[in-house]
Amino acid sequence: MDARDKKALYLIKHRYGGRVKQVSNANAFKYKLRHKAGLILLINDVNGFIRNPTRLLQMNKLCVKFNIQLKYPEKLSFNDGWLSGFIDSDGSIYFNESSGQVFIGISQKNRFLLEPLIDIYGGRVDILSSKIEAFKYVVYRKAELFNLIDNYFSKYPLRTEKMKRVNLIKKFYLKRVSKNNKDIIKLNEWIKFKDRWDKFHD
Incomplete structure (x- = not known):
């Protein structure tokens, strides 16, 4: 993941173990999990929530390896994370x-x-x-x-x-302005907003 999102990887590491490591020559981090106890815990947590067909096939291989019954996801609804x-x-x-x-x-x-x-x-x-x-x-x-x-x-x-x-x-x-807008105050507010947007600052 992008370096600014490494905290998401550490949340996963905190629950399942494994390690987070910076990718060489890139502004990114990767998470790797190898030990059996963590893998089984992770499989049981995500089993039944995998919707990508490619990932579902990969998940099935893990389930077979650890003798876990593969679960298929229920129909997606609005109130689903x-x-x-x-x-x-x-x-x-x-x-x-x-x-x-x-x-x-x-x-x-x-x-x-x-x-x-x-x-x-x-x-x-x-x-x-x-x-x-x-x-x-x-x-x-x-x-x-x-x-x-x-x-x-x-x-x-x-x-x-x-x-x-x-x-x-x-x-x-609220902040956007049209190209024809000549209001200096609103234009400055828009420029400041764009800077916050570009830098992911809310």
């Missing part, structure tokens, strides 16, 4: 100055992992680009973003620094 973990690992929160919109996005090669999110949380699924063989789920409508902030992230906060951007989304809509 899984989405927060998904965003923490594979998501991004950003704004587009030209459109004046904030986006919460998640990229995946498996479209079927993303499509159920539309009926539950809103948003849409697009092809990421012609050069990258992947799909992207995005929530961008103001009402849907505010619904997530008020009714979802308040119950299931992100564990990474991305939560600081979630906390700034409502302020984004």
Whole structure:
């Protein structure tokens, strides 16, 4: 994970053991767990919550190795912390100055992992680009973003620094200014806000 999110890895280490180590020549950290007791505890904790088909197949191999019955996840609902973990690992929160919109996005090669999110949380699924063989789920409508902030992230906060951007989304809509705006005070407020956004400071 990015170095600023190493605290999330230490939370995992505190529960399961293992070690956290900085990646050489990168501003990132990795977590590694090898001992049997920690692995079995981790497997039992996440068993039944794995939704990515690739990870589910990998999980099955571990379950077979340790003689644990593999559990399949129940149907996803709005009140499920899984989405927060998904965003923490594979998501991004950003704004587009030209459109004046904030986006919460998640990229995946498996479209079927993303499509159920539309009926539950809103948003849409697009092809990421012609050069990258992947799909992207995005929530961008103001009402849907505010619904997530008020009714979802308040119950299931992100564990990474991305939560600081979630906390700034409502302020984004208060501070943003149009390109034609000549109000110096508002422009300065917008510049200060962008600096906080870029530095993940809420």
